[in-house]
Amino acid sequence: MEFKSQIELFKQLKESAGSHSPSMSTLMKSFENFSIKIDACFLSNPYATELFFSKFSEDVIRTNDIVKFLEYYPSQNDVIAKELSKALNIESDKILIGNGAIEIIQSLVNDEGVKKVMSILPTFSSYYEFVRVDTEVVYYYLNPEENFRLDVDDLIESVKINKPDTLILINPNNPDGSYIEQSEIERILINCMELKQVIVDESFIHFAYENESLDLVSSIGFLDRYPNLVIVKSMSKDFGIAGVRAGYGLMNAKRVLEFLSKGFLWNSNGLAEYFFNIYSTEEFRNQYELVRKKYIVETKKFIGTLSEIAEIKVFPSKGNFVLIQLPVSIDVDYFVGFFLFKYGIYMRTCSDKRSLENGGFIRLAARSIEENEYVLNCLNDFFNNHEILD
């Protein structure tokens, strides 16, 4: 297939995947001898992936225990919650295990009593896409010119005016990486106690920090004081195990029980249960802490060097990704196709993201130090040589 037709077909696949990226297996089926060098769509810490797979290989593959994990039913939801509670240091009855965070999101926004949702744009699209037909969604817009920084007072004002029953915050926000300090989160919670729920999605929280020692931050500590707080957490980003489907929600125990009474019985799977079991051990979490901090340090450096490229605007980020903005002269979907087939770099266009449709926004995942260097080199090559396809 020719270069140009490849880019065209890619754009079509992107379109049919809706507001998400075409999966790796879809791409592999569509392009002969397709391989990418760097998946800069995929938001994960490669060092944690390495750590997980080395343990997995030892525990599950070498022992041939894989058969056991795939053959038998996983434990019921509350049994896995008990394991996970050791890692989170909260009561297990506040934990609802999900088949990925996406199942928790689906359940929260489809729940009875959800009539009006306030979503902050840009955002992860499922939050507004999965609502029922009769649920109203109001949007609160972050401003690129203010680096997508949330003005908490203005948001509180908007909540008072719009009176949603559900407020959704992603912290750090996807896809721009803006971070709301924990003291600010509490200020929002104090002012939103009348809402049915304030959802704080912490899927990227392991990459955020408020001090120089890069200690873990979280809103978990607020759960006791604010019973309408719900924390959503995907483990896919921390460990690069999206295919395992490990996620959870934290909320008041009564609400967990309500969900369990309607299902969520064996909604996990054998390997997700294995993951939660090792994550519940202090030894594994200590090993993880090292690679978590290593990755943050490298990500900071990557974003710093990226900012030196004059042609693009780079937004500040506390996620494991960074939002960049292309010059107006470049078509963003073309640019993404070009990088895919010319350099083997798979970038995430944001042209399908509400509020970022125009403006040439691309989200770049931070990868290993070598991969980041390759991405930087290719960007420099592109802009220095003006390689616009003829």
Added chain:
Amino acid sequence: MEFKSQIELFKQLKESAGSHSPSMSTLMKSFENFSIKIDACFLSNPYATELFFSKFSEDVIRTNDIVKFLEYYPSQNDVIAKELSKALNIESDKILIGNGAIEIIQSLVNDEGVKKVMSILPTFSSYYEFVRVDTEVVYYYLNPEENFRLDVDDLIESVKINKPDTLILINPNNPDGSYIEQSEIERILINCMELKQVIVDESFIHFAYENESLDLVSSIGFLDRYPNLVIVKSMSKDFGIAGVRAGYGLMNAKRVLEFLSKGFLWNSNGLAEYFFNIYSTEEFRNQYELVRKKYIVETKKFIGTLSEIAEIKVFPSKGNFVLIQLPVSIDVDYFVGFFLFKYGIYMRTCSDKRSLENGGFIRLAARSIEENEYVLNCLNDFFNNHEILD
């Protein structure tokens, strides 16, 4: 731990697992050096498990592709449905992929417009447990004295009187194994066209047959004619891969779209996608057909020999399990604990199953020919030696 205390603890674990069996991993955590010889709770074709794992080992473990399946997001629901449609020979837009059949069940009985459910007892408890608080459930009882055989005319009469919006049939029925011939299913469908949905759960249909060549039977062919028909299918029983979580629902395309609009985006996982991919190849399905029939033949033989034990009543079954009834003198939960710790056989008590609470009912899974023989020998040993614990 002493034999008696083991039985006591086991009875407690059973209680806290509600209407399901304690999982293998729960049992292993609770009893030191716990191992069972035969899991006669676990409903699966061991020959198909062998077939699957031999392929899995070749494709996924030896190649180290396991990393790929666990690291990346699974494909979206419709992509996996396209693969599966090749195996089922129906349009992919009628397929909703589930994280196990249980997710489909949860969605169907929780759906908007479900106000009154008719469930046939005995049944798989999730069907009535997962309904919303304000949904009414009416029960239609099968009679042990008629071998749990469904009287279709009487059922149709009962539907006309009770006017449910949802009728649930499991075929063959779990836990008694009674089978409704396809012509009878159609007679029900013809008479239930005004219902919102008629759910036919075919999770055990691969073990049923209507002719001597043991060809696959199914109600899939009725989907076009009866748009309110929904077929639920777990693959756990056919292949012994409950930890993989592979199930699906078949229904009219409009309803699939309604579900997809509310979620179900990445509700599968990497290994379930792998399973559906190989299941979609004719080569694999041809290999499976051989072990499917082999297992049916052996199961028929097992049930036949079991019927010769004078002390128990054995009900006819077209599932891969058989319901037996103990003499009134024996406490069923004690019996199950005794078999677990004395013989290493894990049986499924039905004392937690609505309509089977009393009467000493136990469900026994058919296993490999050697395992079946061991179960038969232990039953004979028990009854011949009257080994009631002192």
